[in-house]
Amino acid sequence: MSRHPPADARHPLQPFWDISQAAVQADALRLALELQLFELLAEPLSAAEAAARLQLHPANTAHLLELLWSMRLLERQGADAAPGQWRYGTGAVAGQYLSRESPRYCGDAWLFRTQALRHFGDQLGEQVRSGRARIAPNLAGTGANWQAAARLQIAQEQRAATVAAALALVRRLPEFTGAERLLDLGGGPGLVAIALAEANPALGGEVFDLPETASVAQENIERAGLAGRLRGRGGDLSRDALGEGYDLIWCSSVLHFIPDPHATLCRIFAALRPGGVLVCVQAEIPPSPDAALAVLPYYLSMRMLGRHVTRAGELYQALERAGFGGLETVREVPFPMAPVTAVIGRRSAS
Missing domain, CATH: 1.10.10.10 (Winged helix-like DNA-binding domain superfamily/Winged helix DNA-binding domain)
Structure with missing residues (x-):
């Protein structure tokens, strides 16, 4: 043989x-x-x-x-x-x-992500040896940098991928057609909220983000002719009031950056009206090496910076602990850079 x-x-x-x-x-x-x-x-x-x-x-x-x-x-x-x-x-x-x-067009966003990944790769040895690395000034998470990204790179990615994924997820919800109040948490340039409002003429609400970023969302809302139904609101998700009585809350790629995700999920739960629904979209680490390889390279920098990147199933458990019921999981949602997991949770009507 x-x-x-x-x-x-x-x-x-x-x-x-x-x-x-x-x-x-x-x-x-x-x-x-x-x-x-x-x-x-x-x-x-x-x-x-x-x-x-x-x-x-x-x-x-x-x-x-x-x-x-x-x-x-x-x-x-x-x-x-x-x-x-x-x-x-x-x-x-x-x-x-x-x-x-x-x-x-998503070319500027691709160039930005490539630059960020290469910069992180150059710092990887220092991160592993000492736990410290230099962050390039244009990559640091300042208000001005988030505002610039919302105006260009994040807006491009939302148009290229996030909006379509959000519409596909939300349209499957029986609650969507009757929803009237929306909260888009960490919504950046607000293009997801705009798309959802265009898909449901009864829907209005807010895009909540850092003040500098919320101003970009407000510009886009006005440009879309939706200022009568939507608005951008600046604040700090960790401590500022979110409001209440929302029918639908969209929250994507936000919990990574929150110091206490459980406390934030409890506040999100309280912001929903009875019968309201949360669509929480985050990257999670799958258990198989092939699936994990689609996620880990991009999120390695976040993990080394101490950000929250959950393992498969942990986001579901986190929503359950915060009081959400009627839970559903949708895996491998096509998002910019890496697939993500969507967990849909509801506040009981009773």
């Missing part, structure tokens, strides 16, 4: 070689965004034509375009022609999310 692996088998080290190569792919995408290639190639061009338009090295431009094609960011025409005659056009995903001409 042969002891040699099949000729088409992957070497056990291939996943780790892939990790090394991914850095080159990230740099290729960064350069494509910098050069605005996806806008240029809305109408397919040859590599020579693209290089001439952008004043680039022709042969190396051809190599770059072929790499982007292999990443499925570009489509290639003329498969039967000589390589120099191939024409490259923007692919469907790049056109929808990485072209500045698209309303769902």
